[in-house]
Amino acid sequence: MSTTFYRNVYGIVDTFIKLGTNLILDDKTIDTVIRDVTVALLKADVNASYVQKLRDEVKSQLDPKRITEWANKRYLVRQAIIQSLIKLIDPGIPPFQPKKGKTNVVMFIGLQGSGKTTTVAKYARYYQRKGFKPALICADTFRAGAFEQLQQNATKIKVPFWGKKDEIDPLAIAETGVDFMKQEKFDLIIVDTSGRHKQSADLLNEMEPVANAIKPDAIVLVMDSYIGHYAYEQAAAFRSKVKIGSIIITKLDGHAKGGGALAAVAATNSPILFLGDGEGFDALRVFTPSSFIRSLIGAGDVGAPVDKIEGLNITKKAPDMIMDLVGDKFCMKALRSKLETLHDVGPVYRRMGRIPADVECMFEYLRQQAGGGSDEDVAERIRIFCPFLIR
Numbered sequence: 001m002s003t004t005f006y007r008n009v010y011g012i013v014d015t016f017i018k019l020g021t022n023l024i025l026d027d028k029t030i031d032t033v034i035r036d037v038t039v040a041l042l043k044a045d046v047n048a049s050y051v052q053k054l055r056d057e058v059k060s061q062l063d064p065k066r067i068t069e070w071a072n073k074r075y076l077v078r079q080a081i082i083q084s085l086i087k088l089i090d091p092g093i094p095p096f097q098p099k100k101g102k103t104n105v106v107m108f109i110g111l112q113g114s115g116k117t118t119t120v121a122k123y124a125r126y127y128q129r130k131g132f133k134p135a136l137i138c139a140d141t142f143r144a145g146a147f148e149q150l151q152q153n154a155t156k157i158k159v160p161f162w163g164k165k166d167e168i169d170p171l172a173i174a175e176t177g178v179d180f181m182k183q184e185k186f187d188l189i190i191v192d193t194s195g196r197h198k199q200s201a202d203l204l205n206e207m208e209p210v211a212n213a214i215k216p217d218a219i220v221l222v223m224d225s226y227i228g229h230y231a232y233e234q235a236a237a238f239r240s241k242v243k244i245g246s247i248i249i250t251k252l253d254g255h256a257k258g259g260g261a262l263a264a265v266a267a268t269n270s271p272i273l274f275l276g277d278g279e280g281f282d283a284l285r286v287f288t289p290s291s292f293i294r295s296l297i298g299a300g301d302v303g304a305p306v307d308k309i310e311g312l313n314i315t316k317k318a319p320d321m322i323m324d325l326v327g328d329k330f331c332m333k334a335l336r337s338k339l340e341t342l343h344d345v346g347p348v349y350r351r352m353g354r355i356p357a358d359v360e361c362m363f364e365y366l367r368q369q370a371g372g373g374s375d376e377d378v379a380e381r382i383r384i385f386c387p388f389l390i391r
Protein backbone atom coordinates (compact mmCIF):
# COMPACT_ATOMS: atom_id res chain seq x y z
CA MET A 1 0.00 0.00 0.00
CA SER A 2 1.34 3.44 -0.86
CA THR A 3 2.59 6.11 1.50
CA THR A 4 -0.29 8.30 0.39
CA PHE A 5 -2.75 5.87 1.88
CA TYR A 6 -3.91 8.30 4.55
CA ARG A 7 -5.13 10.69 1.87
CA ASN A 8 -7.67 8.09 0.83
CA VAL A 9 -9.02 8.14 4.29
CA TYR A 10 -9.36 11.89 4.26
CA GLY A 11 -10.99 11.55 0.84
CA ILE A 12 -13.57 9.18 2.23
CA VAL A 13 -14.18 11.38 5.23
CA ASP A 14 -14.64 14.43 2.96
CA THR A 15 -17.13 12.52 0.87
CA PHE A 16 -18.93 11.53 3.99
CA ILE A 17 -19.08 15.09 5.26
CA LYS A 18 -20.50 16.27 1.93
CA LEU A 19 -22.97 13.44 2.17
CA GLY A 20 -24.04 14.64 5.59
CA THR A 21 -25.30 17.89 4.05
CA ASN A 22 -27.24 16.10 1.34
CA LEU A 23 -30.73 15.59 2.66
CA ILE A 24 -32.19 13.60 -0.20
CA LEU A 25 -30.24 10.88 -1.90
CA ASP A 26 -31.23 9.13 -5.05
CA ASP A 27 -29.61 6.04 -6.51
CA LYS A 28 -27.43 8.19 -8.75
CA THR A 29 -26.01 10.02 -5.75
CA ILE A 30 -25.33 6.75 -4.01
CA ASP A 31 -23.41 5.54 -7.06
CA THR A 32 -21.49 8.80 -7.19
CA VAL A 33 -20.53 8.51 -3.55
CA ILE A 34 -19.21 5.01 -4.06
CA ARG A 35 -17.35 6.09 -7.17
CA ASP A 36 -15.82 9.09 -5.37
CA VAL A 37 -14.56 6.88 -2.63
CA THR A 38 -13.07 4.28 -4.90
CA VAL A 39 -11.56 6.83 -7.30
CA ALA A 40 -9.92 8.60 -4.35
CA LEU A 41 -8.37 5.33 -3.29
CA LEU A 42 -7.15 4.42 -6.76
CA LYS A 43 -5.71 7.87 -7.37
CA ALA A 44 -3.64 7.47 -4.25
CA ASP A 45 -2.09 4.27 -5.58
CA VAL A 46 -3.88 1.94 -3.26
CA ASN A 47 -3.71 -1.61 -4.49
CA ALA A 48 -6.51 -2.10 -7.02
CA SER A 49 -7.66 -5.40 -5.54
CA TYR A 50 -8.08 -3.67 -2.20
CA VAL A 51 -10.11 -0.87 -3.75
CA GLN A 52 -12.26 -3.40 -5.55
CA LYS A 53 -12.88 -5.14 -2.25
CA LEU A 54 -13.92 -1.89 -0.61
CA ARG A 55 -16.24 -1.02 -3.47
CA ASP A 56 -17.80 -4.48 -3.34
CA GLU A 57 -18.27 -4.16 0.36
CA VAL A 58 -20.04 -0.82 0.16
CA LYS A 59 -22.18 -2.05 -2.74
CA SER A 60 -23.11 -5.25 -0.99
CA GLN A 61 -24.24 -3.29 2.01
CA LEU A 62 -26.37 -1.13 -0.26
CA ASP A 63 -28.56 -3.95 -1.49
CA PRO A 64 -31.00 -2.28 -3.92
CA LYS A 65 -33.84 -4.35 -2.46
CA ARG A 66 -33.34 -2.49 0.79
CA ILE A 67 -33.27 0.91 -0.87
CA THR A 68 -37.01 1.17 -1.08
CA GLU A 69 -38.98 4.37 -1.37
CA TRP A 70 -39.40 4.72 2.36
CA ALA A 71 -35.83 3.81 3.23
CA ASN A 72 -33.60 6.48 4.67
CA LYS A 73 -31.04 6.36 1.88
CA ARG A 74 -28.69 8.78 3.49
CA TYR A 75 -28.66 6.59 6.56
CA LEU A 76 -27.94 3.45 4.53
CA VAL A 77 -25.05 5.04 2.66
CA ARG A 78 -23.66 6.44 5.86
CA GLN A 79 -23.83 3.01 7.42
CA ALA A 80 -22.12 1.39 4.45
CA ILE A 81 -19.28 3.89 4.49
CA ILE A 82 -18.92 3.65 8.24
CA GLN A 83 -18.74 -0.13 8.04
CA SER A 84 -16.09 0.09 5.33
CA LEU A 85 -14.02 2.55 7.35
CA ILE A 86 -14.34 0.31 10.37
CA LYS A 87 -12.86 -2.48 8.31
CA LEU A 88 -9.97 -0.17 7.37
CA ILE A 89 -9.16 0.54 10.98
CA ASP A 90 -9.52 -3.03 12.13
CA PRO A 91 -6.70 -5.21 10.79
CA GLY A 92 -8.47 -8.27 12.16
CA ILE A 93 -5.68 -9.07 14.60
CA PRO A 94 -6.46 -8.86 18.31
CA PRO A 95 -4.24 -6.38 20.20
CA PHE A 96 -1.81 -7.87 22.69
CA GLN A 97 -3.33 -8.50 26.10
CA PRO A 98 -1.00 -9.47 28.95
CA LYS A 99 -1.73 -12.85 30.44
CA LYS A 100 -2.04 -13.62 34.10
CA GLY A 101 0.31 -16.24 35.52
CA LYS A 102 3.23 -15.38 33.25
CA THR A 103 5.75 -12.58 32.85
CA ASN A 104 4.67 -10.08 30.20
CA VAL A 105 7.29 -7.71 28.83
CA VAL A 106 5.96 -4.74 26.87
CA MET A 107 8.19 -2.21 25.13
CA PHE A 108 6.87 1.27 24.33
CA ILE A 109 8.10 3.19 21.30
CA GLY A 110 6.99 6.43 19.70
CA LEU A 111 7.85 9.79 18.28
CA GLN A 112 9.38 12.46 20.49
CA GLY A 113 6.70 14.09 22.59
CA SER A 114 3.95 11.72 21.46
CA GLY A 115 2.93 11.10 25.05
CA LYS A 116 4.80 7.82 25.45
CA THR A 117 6.08 8.24 29.00
CA THR A 118 2.68 9.44 30.22
CA THR A 119 0.99 6.55 28.43
CA VAL A 120 3.38 4.04 29.98
CA ALA A 121 2.06 5.11 33.39
CA LYS A 122 -1.57 5.02 32.21
CA TYR A 123 -1.03 1.53 30.79
CA ALA A 124 0.55 0.32 34.05
CA ARG A 125 -2.32 1.75 36.06
CA TYR A 126 -4.94 0.21 33.79
CA TYR A 127 -3.54 -3.29 34.24
CA GLN A 128 -2.72 -2.72 37.90
CA ARG A 129 -6.45 -2.29 38.40
CA LYS A 130 -7.00 -5.58 36.62
CA GLY A 131 -4.83 -7.33 39.19
CA PHE A 132 -1.44 -7.30 37.44
CA LYS A 133 1.82 -6.42 39.21
CA PRO A 134 3.39 -3.87 36.83
CA ALA A 135 6.91 -2.46 36.98
CA LEU A 136 8.36 0.39 34.92
CA ILE A 137 11.80 0.58 33.34
CA CYS A 138 13.27 3.78 31.94
CA ALA A 139 15.42 2.95 28.89
CA ASP A 140 15.16 6.52 27.59
CA THR A 141 18.76 7.66 27.81
CA PHE A 142 18.29 10.42 25.25
CA ARG A 143 15.94 13.03 26.66
CA ALA A 144 17.09 15.02 29.67
CA GLY A 145 14.55 14.58 32.44
CA ALA A 146 13.08 11.34 31.07
CA PHE A 147 14.40 9.38 34.06
CA GLU A 148 12.86 11.80 36.59
CA GLN A 149 9.56 11.98 34.70
CA LEU A 150 9.02 8.23 34.67
CA GLN A 151 10.23 7.92 38.25
CA GLN A 152 7.71 10.55 39.36
CA ASN A 153 4.93 8.88 37.38
CA ALA A 154 5.81 5.52 38.93
CA THR A 155 5.71 7.03 42.41
CA LYS A 156 2.32 8.64 41.76
CA ILE A 157 0.75 5.39 40.61
CA LYS A 158 2.66 3.36 43.23
CA VAL A 159 4.46 1.11 40.78
CA PRO A 160 8.11 -0.02 41.14
CA PHE A 161 10.60 1.70 38.89
CA TRP A 162 14.01 0.81 37.47
CA GLY A 163 16.46 3.17 35.83
CA LYS A 164 20.00 4.54 36.01
CA LYS A 165 20.27 8.27 35.73
CA ASP A 166 23.76 8.48 34.26
CA GLU A 167 23.70 5.35 32.14
CA ILE A 168 23.97 6.14 28.43
CA ASP A 169 23.40 2.66 27.03
CA PRO A 170 19.64 1.93 26.71
CA LEU A 171 20.32 -1.71 25.93
CA ALA A 172 22.20 -2.27 29.20
CA ILE A 173 19.45 -0.61 31.25
CA ALA A 174 16.62 -2.41 29.50
CA GLU A 175 18.28 -5.81 29.81
CA THR A 176 19.32 -5.46 33.47
CA GLY A 177 16.00 -3.89 34.42
CA VAL A 178 13.90 -6.60 32.79
CA ASP A 179 16.02 -9.36 34.37
CA PHE A 180 15.72 -7.74 37.78
CA MET A 181 11.97 -7.27 37.56
CA LYS A 182 11.55 -10.83 36.34
CA GLN A 183 13.44 -12.12 39.37
CA GLU A 184 11.19 -9.98 41.55
CA LYS A 185 8.20 -11.72 39.94
CA PHE A 186 6.54 -8.70 38.41
CA ASP A 187 4.14 -9.96 35.78
CA LEU A 188 3.88 -6.84 33.61
CA ILE A 189 7.26 -5.26 32.89
CA ILE A 190 6.89 -2.08 30.87
CA VAL A 191 9.94 -0.58 29.17
CA ASP A 192 9.85 3.08 28.15
CA THR A 193 12.30 3.93 25.38
CA SER A 194 13.59 7.16 23.85
CA GLY A 195 11.34 9.23 21.64
CA ARG A 196 12.38 8.85 18.01
CA HIS A 197 11.81 10.40 14.64
CA LYS A 198 11.92 9.11 11.07
CA GLN A 199 14.78 11.51 10.40
CA SER A 200 16.89 10.41 13.36
CA ALA A 201 18.33 7.22 11.97
CA ASP A 202 20.48 6.50 15.05
CA LEU A 203 17.53 6.55 17.39
CA LEU A 204 15.46 4.43 15.03
CA ASN A 205 18.25 1.89 14.65
CA GLU A 206 18.67 1.73 18.41
CA MET A 207 15.22 0.15 18.86
CA GLU A 208 16.14 -3.12 17.20
CA PRO A 209 18.98 -4.24 19.53
CA VAL A 210 16.92 -3.23 22.56
CA ALA A 211 14.01 -5.32 21.31
CA ASN A 212 16.34 -8.22 20.49
CA ALA A 213 17.86 -8.09 23.96
CA ILE A 214 14.67 -7.97 26.03
CA LYS A 215 12.47 -9.97 23.63
CA PRO A 216 9.24 -8.20 24.49
CA ASP A 217 5.93 -10.03 24.25
CA ALA A 218 4.59 -6.92 22.55
CA ILE A 219 5.79 -3.59 21.24
CA VAL A 220 3.33 -0.72 21.62
CA LEU A 221 3.57 2.24 19.26
CA VAL A 222 2.33 5.51 20.79
CA MET A 223 1.06 8.06 18.26
CA ASP A 224 -0.07 11.59 18.83
CA SER A 225 -3.48 12.28 17.26
CA TYR A 226 -2.09 15.57 15.94
CA ILE A 227 0.36 13.77 13.65
CA GLY A 228 -2.13 13.94 10.74
CA HIS A 229 -0.55 13.49 7.33
CA TYR A 230 2.76 12.20 8.63
CA ALA A 231 1.20 9.22 10.36
CA TYR A 232 1.81 6.72 7.59
CA GLU A 233 5.48 7.41 6.95
CA GLN A 234 6.37 7.70 10.63
CA ALA A 235 4.53 4.51 11.56
CA ALA A 236 6.11 2.74 8.59
CA ALA A 237 9.58 3.86 9.72
CA PHE A 238 9.02 2.27 13.13
CA ARG A 239 7.54 -0.82 11.53
CA SER A 240 10.61 -1.22 9.32
CA LYS A 241 12.75 -1.74 12.44
CA VAL A 242 10.56 -3.70 14.84
CA LYS A 243 7.33 -5.69 14.85
CA ILE A 244 4.58 -3.58 16.34
CA GLY A 245 1.93 -5.42 18.37
CA SER A 246 -0.50 -2.60 19.02
CA ILE A 247 -1.01 1.15 18.79
CA ILE A 248 -2.15 3.75 21.30
CA ILE A 249 -3.40 7.11 20.00
CA THR A 250 -2.94 10.02 22.42
CA LYS A 251 -4.27 13.55 22.95
CA LEU A 252 -7.75 12.91 21.65
CA ASP A 253 -9.02 15.36 24.24
CA GLY A 254 -7.73 18.17 22.00
CA HIS A 255 -8.93 19.36 18.61
CA ALA A 256 -7.38 16.53 16.60
CA LYS A 257 -9.79 13.82 15.53
CA GLY A 258 -7.05 11.27 15.01
CA GLY A 259 -7.58 10.51 11.32
CA GLY A 260 -3.93 9.50 11.09
CA ALA A 261 -4.84 6.44 13.14
CA LEU A 262 -6.19 4.76 10.01
CA ALA A 263 -2.89 5.32 8.27
CA ALA A 264 -0.95 4.03 11.27
CA VAL A 265 -2.97 0.83 11.22
CA ALA A 266 -2.39 0.46 7.49
CA ALA A 267 1.35 1.10 7.84
CA THR A 268 1.88 -1.35 10.67
CA ASN A 269 -0.94 -3.85 10.20
CA SER A 270 -1.43 -3.56 13.94
CA PRO A 271 -4.61 -2.94 15.88
CA ILE A 272 -5.30 0.09 18.06
CA LEU A 273 -5.54 -0.85 21.70
CA PHE A 274 -6.28 2.33 23.65
CA LEU A 275 -7.02 6.00 23.16
CA GLY A 276 -5.47 8.60 25.45
CA ASP A 277 -7.65 11.59 26.20
CA GLY A 278 -6.00 13.61 28.91
CA GLU A 279 -2.86 14.17 30.92
CA GLY A 280 -4.12 12.29 33.97
CA PHE A 281 -3.20 8.66 34.52
CA ASP A 282 -6.80 7.52 34.19
CA ALA A 283 -7.30 9.18 30.82
CA LEU A 284 -7.09 5.96 28.81
CA ARG A 285 -10.00 4.32 27.04
CA VAL A 286 -10.30 0.96 25.36
CA PHE A 287 -10.47 1.49 21.62
CA THR A 288 -13.69 0.51 19.86
CA PRO A 289 -13.58 0.86 16.07
CA SER A 290 -17.17 1.93 15.52
CA SER A 291 -17.28 4.71 18.11
CA PHE A 292 -13.88 5.96 16.93
CA ILE A 293 -14.99 6.11 13.29
CA ARG A 294 -18.22 7.84 14.27
CA SER A 295 -16.26 10.41 16.19
CA LEU A 296 -13.77 10.81 13.36
CA ILE A 297 -16.44 11.65 10.83
CA GLY A 298 -18.52 13.70 13.19
CA ALA A 299 -21.27 11.16 13.68
CA GLY A 300 -21.07 11.24 17.47
CA ASP A 301 -18.53 11.62 20.22
CA VAL A 302 -16.25 8.78 21.14
CA GLY A 303 -17.75 8.65 24.58
CA ALA A 304 -21.30 9.14 23.38
CA PRO A 305 -22.63 5.61 23.68
CA VAL A 306 -22.28 5.52 27.42
CA ASP A 307 -23.59 9.04 27.95
CA LYS A 308 -26.49 8.46 25.64
CA ILE A 309 -27.40 5.19 27.17
CA GLU A 310 -27.37 6.63 30.65
CA GLY A 311 -29.55 9.48 29.43
CA LEU A 312 -32.02 6.98 28.07
CA ASN A 313 -31.99 4.99 31.27
CA ILE A 314 -31.78 1.87 29.20
CA THR A 315 -30.71 -0.30 32.08
CA LYS A 316 -34.31 -0.42 33.25
CA LYS A 317 -35.54 -1.57 29.87
CA ALA A 318 -32.61 -3.73 28.83
CA PRO A 319 -33.59 -7.09 30.38
CA ASP A 320 -36.93 -7.27 28.62
CA MET A 321 -35.49 -5.96 25.43
CA ILE A 322 -32.67 -8.46 25.38
CA MET A 323 -34.88 -11.39 26.25
CA ASP A 324 -37.25 -10.33 23.49
CA LEU A 325 -34.34 -10.33 21.11
CA VAL A 326 -32.54 -13.53 21.93
CA GLY A 327 -35.01 -15.67 23.84
CA ASP A 328 -34.11 -17.76 26.83
CA LYS A 329 -30.56 -18.63 25.91
CA PHE A 330 -28.19 -15.79 26.61
CA CYS A 331 -25.72 -15.80 23.76
CA MET A 332 -23.59 -12.84 22.72
CA LYS A 333 -23.39 -14.00 19.13
CA ALA A 334 -27.15 -14.06 18.77
CA LEU A 335 -27.48 -10.81 20.63
CA ARG A 336 -24.92 -9.11 18.46
CA SER A 337 -26.42 -10.29 15.21
CA LYS A 338 -29.90 -9.23 16.34
CA LEU A 339 -28.63 -5.83 17.41
CA GLU A 340 -26.85 -5.35 14.12
CA THR A 341 -29.94 -6.26 12.13
CA LEU A 342 -32.06 -3.99 14.22
CA HIS A 343 -29.57 -1.20 13.93
CA ASP A 344 -29.91 -1.22 10.16
CA VAL A 345 -33.64 -0.63 10.37
CA GLY A 346 -33.35 1.22 13.65
CA PRO A 347 -34.48 4.69 12.59
CA VAL A 348 -37.68 3.37 11.01
CA TYR A 349 -38.50 1.17 13.97
CA ARG A 350 -37.66 3.93 16.39
CA ARG A 351 -40.03 6.26 14.66
CA MET A 352 -42.68 3.59 15.07
CA GLY A 353 -41.85 3.43 18.76
CA ARG A 354 -40.80 -0.21 18.56
CA ILE A 355 -37.23 0.21 19.81
CA PRO A 356 -36.80 1.97 23.12
CA ALA A 357 -33.24 3.12 22.41
CA ASP A 358 -30.44 3.09 19.93
CA VAL A 359 -29.46 -0.55 19.78
CA GLU A 360 -25.98 0.18 18.62
CA CYS A 361 -25.44 2.41 21.60
CA MET A 362 -26.50 -0.49 23.72
CA PHE A 363 -24.03 -2.91 22.19
CA GLU A 364 -21.23 -0.38 22.49
CA TYR A 365 -22.17 0.13 26.08
CA LEU A 366 -21.99 -3.60 26.73
CA ARG A 367 -18.64 -3.81 25.03
CA GLN A 368 -17.28 -0.87 27.00
CA GLN A 369 -18.48 -2.54 30.16
CA ALA A 370 -16.44 -5.52 29.08
CA GLY A 371 -13.35 -3.40 28.41
CA GLY A 372 -13.31 -4.47 24.76
CA GLY A 373 -12.17 -7.93 23.76
CA SER A 374 -13.87 -10.87 22.11
CA ASP A 375 -17.57 -11.63 22.30
CA GLU A 376 -16.78 -14.30 24.88
CA ASP A 377 -14.98 -11.71 27.03
CA VAL A 378 -17.95 -9.39 26.67
CA ALA A 379 -20.33 -12.14 27.75
CA GLU A 380 -18.17 -13.03 30.73
CA ARG A 381 -17.92 -9.43 31.91
CA ILE A 382 -21.62 -8.88 31.41
CA ARG A 383 -22.33 -11.90 33.60
CA ILE A 384 -20.25 -10.23 36.32
CA PHE A 385 -21.09 -6.56 35.87
CA CYS A 386 -24.53 -6.52 34.30
CA PRO A 387 -26.32 -9.44 35.96
CA PHE A 388 -29.58 -7.61 35.29
CA LEU A 389 -29.19 -8.63 31.66
CA ILE A 390 -29.50 -12.31 32.52
CA ARG A 391 -32.56 -13.94 33.90
Ligand SMILES: Nc1nc2c(ncn2[C@@H]2O[C@H](COP(=O)(O)OP(=O)(O)OP(=O)(O)O)[C@@H](O)[C@H]2O)c(=O)[nH]1
Nearest residue numbers: 112113114115116117118195250251276277278279
Ligand atom coordinates in the same frame (compact mmCIF):
# COMPACT_ATOMS: atom_id res chain seq x y z
N1 LIG B 1 -3.87 16.58 26.54
C1 LIG B 1 -3.14 15.47 26.56
N2 LIG B 1 -1.83 15.56 26.82
C2 LIG B 1 -1.11 14.43 26.85
C3 LIG B 1 -1.68 13.16 26.60
N3 LIG B 1 -0.70 12.22 26.69
C4 LIG B 1 0.44 12.89 26.99
N4 LIG B 1 0.20 14.21 27.08
C5 LIG B 1 1.14 15.32 27.34
O1 LIG B 1 2.06 15.39 26.26
C6 LIG B 1 3.31 15.88 26.70
C7 LIG B 1 4.41 14.91 26.26
O2 LIG B 1 4.19 13.69 26.92
P1 LIG B 1 5.37 12.69 27.31
O3 LIG B 1 4.73 11.52 27.96
O4 LIG B 1 6.46 13.38 28.02
O5 LIG B 1 5.88 12.34 25.85
P2 LIG B 1 7.05 11.35 25.39
O6 LIG B 1 6.58 10.73 24.14
O7 LIG B 1 7.46 10.43 26.48
O8 LIG B 1 8.21 12.37 25.10
P3 LIG B 1 9.74 12.02 24.68
O9 LIG B 1 10.31 11.18 25.75
O10 LIG B 1 10.39 13.36 24.55
O11 LIG B 1 9.68 11.34 23.39
C8 LIG B 1 3.19 15.98 28.21
O12 LIG B 1 2.93 17.32 28.53
C9 LIG B 1 1.99 15.12 28.56
O13 LIG B 1 1.33 15.55 29.73
C10 LIG B 1 -3.11 13.09 26.29
O14 LIG B 1 -3.70 12.04 26.03
N5 LIG B 1 -3.75 14.29 26.29
